Amino acid sequence: MNLPLVGAAVDRADGRVKVTGAARYTADVALPNAAYAVMVTSEIARGRIASVDAVRARSLQGVLAVLSYENAPRVRAEGNDNAFALSLLQDDRVRYDREPVAVVVGESLERAHHAASLVRIAYEAQAPVTSIETSTDRYAPEEIFGHPASVTRGDPEAALSAAAIQVRRVYSTPVEHHNPMEPHATIASWDGDRLTVYDATQGITNVRKRLAAIFEIPVENVRVISSFLGGGFGGKGGVWSHVALAAMAARVVGRTVKLVLTRPQMFGSVGYRPRTIQAIALGADRDGRLSAIAHDVLSQTSVFDEFVESSGLVTKMLYAAPNVRTTHTLARVNAATPTYMRAPGEASGTFALESAMDELAYAAGIDSIELRLRNYAQTDPDDGKEFSSKHLRECYALGAEKIGWSERDVRPRSMRNGRLLLGMGMATATYPANRVSASAVVRMEADGSVVVRSGTQDLGTGSYTVYAQLAATILELPLERVRMELGDTDLPPAPLSAGSWTAASVGSAVYEAASALRDRLRKGEKAPLEARADAKAAWGGRYSTHAFGAQFARVEVDPDLGEVRVRAMIGAFAAGRILNRKTARSQYLGGMVFGIGMALHEETRFDASTGRIVNANLAGYLVPVNADVGSMEAYIVEEEDAHVNPIGVKGVGELGATGSAAAIATAVFHATGVRVRDLPITPEKLLQP
Amino acid sequence: MNGEARELCVEPRVTLLDALREHLDLTGTKKGCDQGTCGACTVLVDGRRVLSCLTLAVMHAGASVTTIEGVARGDALHPVQDAFVEHDAFQCGYCTPGQILCAIALLQEGRTLDDAAIREQMSGNLCRCGAYENIVAAVRAVAERTT
Structure with missing residues (x-):
């Protein structure tokens, strides 16, 4: 294939509009005669609405409607295998904190907010189940993303009992909320039975299908537009209640309606990473060779729907061990339905597994990298398939060199900088390379310029840039002659931007369409001319397809205050062909920063008696700020993969968010000798005797 | 305005x-x-x-x-805008207008003496995409050019 293995470090095509404020995100779109909708959300986590008093709200000048279960139109709110069940004001039940219970529509933003504050809702509260520890409603889900949810290979319990070295530990991760900087936003307009929606979404095609189902109109009647997205991280992957509520409100008032969530509402009906409790058991011989791994995951879901945090999937595949068990159990709690959050399963799962591997390294007296090399999986231990490519050894070696791993004195509390304790840690990163069906059209105009069209999204991942680069390379054109159109269901359909599959999926479609166009031009056909490709989903086939990497961290810990500062992070990643060196590096670095948040800062806290969230804002829910991040670098390990898909791309969006929390956690142990197995690692956990 | x-x-x-x-x-x-x-x-x-x-x-x-x-003068971007594009100091771009205005003020106030100062002073502007390393590089580049 005539493509460079690592694409040029081209500036973002949408760079100029983003630094000048010209890029219109959903809430920036100004439509004529638009009204403003504001949600009212529940103040209990479980119970019923006893009464809705909207008299004062309705009496305000400029208030167009107050909708609650008493007067909302009947729609289809139930979920299915591909869609979450929603809260669309259909009955008086309250199932979680901050569940939408009313919608107010006003002539101005201020009037709508004021009216919303005047809606008085009385509740009959019931005692909620507020934690997975206290939940008695537990069950084992059957599958996760088409994989069996529980797998046993060999006889792990017998192998564990017989192992010379056994590590049995329990790790836990908290509820985390995505908190993209852009709050969710929807603008809805009806024209008869036709609905046009501007939506901050990672999947315009899914929004279209879901709204058609909810309002029982043909899919073709719904158009969804999403030109710029202010981050998503999985949170904008599901179609959530507010999207349909905006459309419902627009239908009731007969006007265009704009609905933007407040930051506290971002902790309500739009998903989160669920809490996990993960029991890990490793059995190894004196040389550290694994004979058995068991990884039993308990995570939470809502009382009305299912989401599984697939923390155990990674464990089936990562290390060569003859006896393996991974299980997933769900506990129902009175909280909203959880969802995918950057590296769902792999981020939380690698924290537990890689922390346990560090504990094994200490138990066996073996260097952490050497331990991983002794258990290196040459083929996928789960299904015996060959890896389509795997350059993890190179990642370990490069990362170790760049962080200065050889300077590390392995003994805990052995390295200091004045009164500060120094620590170094590492972990493996990995994420599956998936591909789903996607379509694209590549068109050359009479003037020789080219437009690439696909109904995908740009979350900040670089979609406007990399597909134009790909088409320009294939058509041998200067990049400025090629532009990308995306974010509109009038374009050829593309998948949800999730699972790190967009570059592989949309990229393969663009590759096929651009190649077809090039061949027709070579045969003498003249522009204007276009070619379309409908690339099929492909999962694996003969090969096991995964991206890999190695994460390294250097931390300083104040022994008196327990304060952890990340001084440096190094990542080395092999993810097949890289379409753009610059934007890929940024995605890797961003994933690593997500790991800093997971390791040290992020935790949504629930009141144990009421089930209400007590830190639903960015002052109480901490995300990493600039000063929390030390020097960072992400290195690209070149990797040619002839099997994974036509363009050899594995995807980079989530890989950097795996292993990063474990690298920091193991560095903190190295610095302090204190093993924190419950994230986040806050100062008080380091100061406990 | x-x-x-x-x-x-x-x-x-x-x-x-x-x-x-x-x-x-x-x-x-x-x-x-x-x-x-x-x-x-x-x-x-x-x-x-x-x-x-x-x-x-x-x-x-x-x-x-x-x-x-x-901030820009006609088609000519402000040096901070240019540096943000060159150093890829954003991904989704949603926090970027605030980051750029903060950086412009810091540069005018002479508060961008070293990386640690830049990181500290830019910490009121959250970036969930995690572009912090590149934001520091962009601000540093402009600071070095103008001093």
């Missing part, structure tokens, strides 16, 4: 941020939290950094307000 006189009649409760976004169609200034915790709504009022969500429009009658739309 960005060097032009603009007349506006709004209710007293309208914040400067909502006045910009909903009444003047200056949507480059972003609402990230509406609570003064994220920095996305940073604008310059008489040259000083202000969180426009925490102040009312009527409090600034007669003031000089600079938003992201007023």
